[in-house]
Amino acid sequence: MISTPFRRVAAAVALVAASCAACAQQADFNEVGKQMAITLQNNHFSRVPFDKELSQRFLDKFLRDLDYQRLYFTQVDVDGFRTKYGDTLHTLLLEKKCMVPASEIYGIFVKRVEARVALTDKLLKEAAFDFTADESVARTRKEAAWPKDEKHAADLWRLQLKEAVLSETLRRELLAKLAKEQDKADPSKGDHDPKEKIALRYRRFLNSVKDVDAEDIAKYFLSAVATTYDPHTDYMSFREMNRFKDGMKNELVGIGALLQAEDDGATKIMGIVLGGPADRKGNLKLNDRVVAVDSINSGKPEDMIDIMFMKIDKVVDLIRGKVGSAVALKVEPAGAPPGETKIYVIERDKVELKDEQASGQVIESKSDKGPSRRLGVITLPSFYADFDEGKVRCSVDVERILLRLIEEKIDGLILDLRNNGGGSLDEVRRMTGFFIDRGPVVQVKDNRGRVQVKESENRKPIYEGPMVIMSDKSSASASEILAGALQDFNRVIVVGESSTFGKGTVQQPMSIAEMMPFFAARDHAGYLKLTIQKFYRPSGSSTQMDGVVPQVVLPSQLDGLEIGESFLDNAMPHDRISPAPGFKPLEESALFIARLKAMSQERVNASKDFAYIIEDVMKNKVRIKENKVSLNKAARERELAEAETLRRERNSERRERFSKVAAEDKKTFRFSKLTLDDLDKGADIHEYDPAADNVDYMRRAKDETADLDDSPKWPSGLDPVKRESIMVLRGLADLTENARLAGTPKKPSAEN
Secondary structure, three states: OOOHHHHHHHHHHHHHHHHHHHHOOEOOHHHHHHHHHHHHHHHOOOOOOOOHHHHHHHHHHHHHHHOOOOOOOOHHHHHHHHHHHOOOHHHHHHOOOOHHHHHHHHHHHHHHHHHHHHHHHHHHHHOOOOOOOOOEEOOOOOOOOOOOOHHHHHHHHHHHHHHHHHHHHHHHHHHHHHHHHHOOOOOOOOOOOHHHHHHHHHHHHHHHHHOOOHHHHHHHHHHHHHHOOOOOOEEEOHHHHHHHHHHHOOEEEEOOEEEEEOOOOOEEEEEEEOOOHHHHHOOOOOOOEEEEEEOOOOOOHHHOEEOOOOOHHHHHHHHOOOOOOEEEEEEEOOOOOOOOOEEEEEEOEEEEOHHHOOEEEEEEEEEOOEEEEEEEEEEOOOEOEOOOOOOOEHHHHHHHHHHHHHHOOOOEEEEEOOOOOOEOHHHHHHHHOOOOOOOEEEEEEEOOOOEEEEEOOOOOOOOOOOEEEEEOOOOOOHHHHHHHHHHHOOOOEEEEOOOOOOOOEEEEEEEHHHHOOOOOOOEOOOEEEEEEEEEEOOOOEEOOOOOOOOOEEOOOHHHHOOOOHHHOOOOOOOOEOOOOOOOOOEOHHHHOHHHHHHHHHHHHHHOHHHHHHHHHHHHHHHHHHHOOEEOOHHHHHHHHHHHHHHHHHHHHHHHHHHHHHHHHHHHHEEEEEEOHHHHHHOOOOEEOOOOOOOOOOEEEOOOHHHHOOOOOOOHHHOOHHHHHHHHHHHHHHHHHHHHHHOOOOOOEOOOO
């Protein structure tokens, strides 16, 4: 007889064993769908009713995600899906049956893609396209009606295929012309025939559509369900979450190579990280083509996986692994005879993504109208952080660079947040405190209307001098919190495009495995990235939709494109709440906004580069409105000739002007840079020529097509926005000093 205590221990051991066995099994994605649906109902910020209307939206979003241009499914297909599943998807999710419609719809999508690719092969072999006919296609069909039936779909497909062949033909003709004029190699010489290249492109797409497993199909369907709530609520597969974490900590475990999918199915080595595993080993070369991978380096032929036409993210997953483990690559060496292959074994290791780290710069600016100024620049690509171990934090990196710039006695600071899509909220809170007294940074409101104020950590700022933030339409989330808070406090001048992205929502990744029943299989169950709160600035305005509007707005090519939260499906609305308690901004007059805007506008009006941008935006808006691409070769050649003539005229004007600007810059500017590597080594900040500085953390394969672009580089490496930001900061520094000398105080206002 087993004693009672021993029985309890035995039972506990059995439960643990059963649980571990469940952990090792592939999750049931029907169960995953149910748990995700319950969590969406109970915890999403919007508290949308889980009903038939939402079910229809689930279906529409799934179809839109699969067939964005409405070229594969027909109206007959869509009507059938709506009749069968339009009112029931929400119920099927809760009944653990969601993979039935997901798999059925995806299966029909695969059949439609197979049919289009088969038609592609037939038309490319048999049809002689008439490029003299007056035909056209839509630039985008995202809002077009679905093809009525398969015959209508085939007619549309013929036009799409004709456009692809025409575009490829015209591209090659232009490249050959440019190569001949510049006495360079034609990058398209030796490439596949245009029709064959298009056929290969669609074959790769078909293979990517068919190369799926249950996890992939669940990802596509559950992601459509989640993003129906808002654009940033999403289902992330286990594989996706691992990639996300690697990106957030600016580090991955792999071989340190940049991969590119080729039309013919291979994966090409386009870059090798200096000092990384592949670089240290020395066998893998630029332009080598990987055709198979043995992720465990067993040496057994059956473990060497053919990756021809495999999706690039799956190739990456095969190559990445644990530190110290080895991966074997079957490679066609660059320049080797066709069919020759070699096996390269490389030991995986940690690879730092140094291009994504914060970096610093000092620009010494001289002027006939005032004293010399030393201006600091900190470039921050993202608000990165290691969520697992906390060893990597962008706020720590920025603080180190900032303190070093202060030692350099800078007169002003630019924080470049262009193309910064956000990241860690804790990092942005800490970083905001570098520039203001302790106070509110951001307010967050949950789905019950409760508001929490998150303050900066520092009692006193590290840097109190003149400051400019550079932003664009890709500056999002955490970037908008920082820019919005400092703008509300009248602490900075924001310079940039008409607004930032406009993402004012908070997401929390939730492990679905932790929601599942105790005995349920949970391996690779994935994560729900759920919108649980909205961001509000200290002033009470949401960054949602509206983003942060700069005080100094500059023309941008993106003004003519549909970029930003307001263009996303199911975006949540903008609103306001009360200002945060304790919010006491500085005097706005200390920023001299009206004066700086007027000075900037005068420079913009005189700028040829900004004039070019405005001209291009106007033309692009017309093209978007027309939504039509001609399939008449003569008409397209005229369009290309006009564009090429305009490009040459601009380049000619720019070469002459840029040479004068560069000569003047040598008298006006001195540039020094500072990297985290420099700080680690204790190296001094050192001068460099930004126009000639091509230091990279990666050896890159030569892009012969890009090499034909003879457009002159920006003088001193300063694009128009950065150059204008420097001028705004210099003006702010001059006006601030003049006010100080005149005895004008810069104090917080007594009233809010």
